[in-house]
Amino acid sequence: MSTIQIGTGSLFDLRSSFEKELTRWEKEGLKFQVQEQKMGKFKFLNLTLGKSGRETTKQEEAIFRHNLALVVTNLLLGQVSQNLLRRMIRIDHPYLTAEEANALSQKVIATLSAVEKKEWVSRVQNEVSSFLRENEAIFLEGFFRFRLKDYVHELKENLEEAIDQLLADKEYQEFIKLLRYFVEIQEPKILEVHVLFYSKEKFRLLDEEEKPLEHEYLLKVLGDLKDEGLRYEDLLLSALITLSPQRIILHHSEKTNIVNTILNVFTERVTFCRDCELCRSIEKH
Template sequence: FLSENNAIFLEGFFRFRLKDYFFELKENLEEAIDQLLADKEYQEFIKLLRYFVEIQEPKILEVHVLFYSKEKFRLLDEEEKPLEQEYLLKVLGDLKDEGLKYEDLLLSALITLSPERIILHRSEKTNIVNTILNVFTDRVTFCRDCELCRNMEERR
């Protein structure tokens, strides 16, 4: 543009030549604001869940969480015995019928049980694992190579 012209009218240049640039800039800014608001909302949610965990008496000493896939998990008690489905349903009430995702069910179960220790077996860094870490902080430990982990690996 400047190689063919001696003068530039900034207002016209901004309005016509940079229109696509400003549109893209506006889109990116809106996306960044939305992400910032979502992050703030998530942090407030985590604070609320931490509060629930802190005021609740532990109903169980230890919970082992076995992740079989991204949508399948199993909970075991401190003796490594499965937490019975009936017990979990009684604890969680009718949440399963409300169409909640497995992450919501897992988090609800852990908050309701409020265990003193949570052991995550063979877990990957997923959103639910990060949320569990943020809510239960120092109660969470990771296990990668115990008998339960080896048995899980054999079943895969």
């Protein structure tokens, strides 16, 4: 009889991870015995092919190890990967909550494209199969760290990108909260503002009578803006926040970053228009 031992130091239920596969193997005619062991925080599953008093064939042995390699591959690229990522986050980024760590670990694995996932499944399965041909025991976390270093490195890179994005999103949300506060505490200086987007870098503001808000008026409202590096998005947002209109109508706009920011800050005050005289005047430019 042949016995393969699978070990893990992670919290997931090792037996339940194999349950579906064990049921399928039985239906396919494979006879085996399963024994669970615990040593401190470590868990082991001993899977023995065949029954006592009966020799197993080479074909049964090959199918048994092939099936094990499939399950181990899924565990390594699934639960073991997520547990390692959560541990990295806990050590290197302790300020993140458990919920954020869990979401990040799932996101990092999900960022792999379908092609990349398929390639990694094939590579890891070959690596596991090769290992099980020469060894009777495999400890998942140890194998993951020492035999799949390229995959671990890719996960780390994806994790850092995901964390950078998360922190940027948090900073953006704090920025939005601050701008909303400014809008809420101000008395509206104008009833309605029409924003005409001629391009991604050119806009024009009109009042409720569809008359242009002249540059001189905007300077009085905004103050003397001498920063030559001020971007048009900053100028537009500053003007809208300072004017704090009761209604903002965005004409012929696309879902650019500045449009999304305006929506997040002014929420229900914002409406979109794509088919009016002002919209048509934009199309002629």
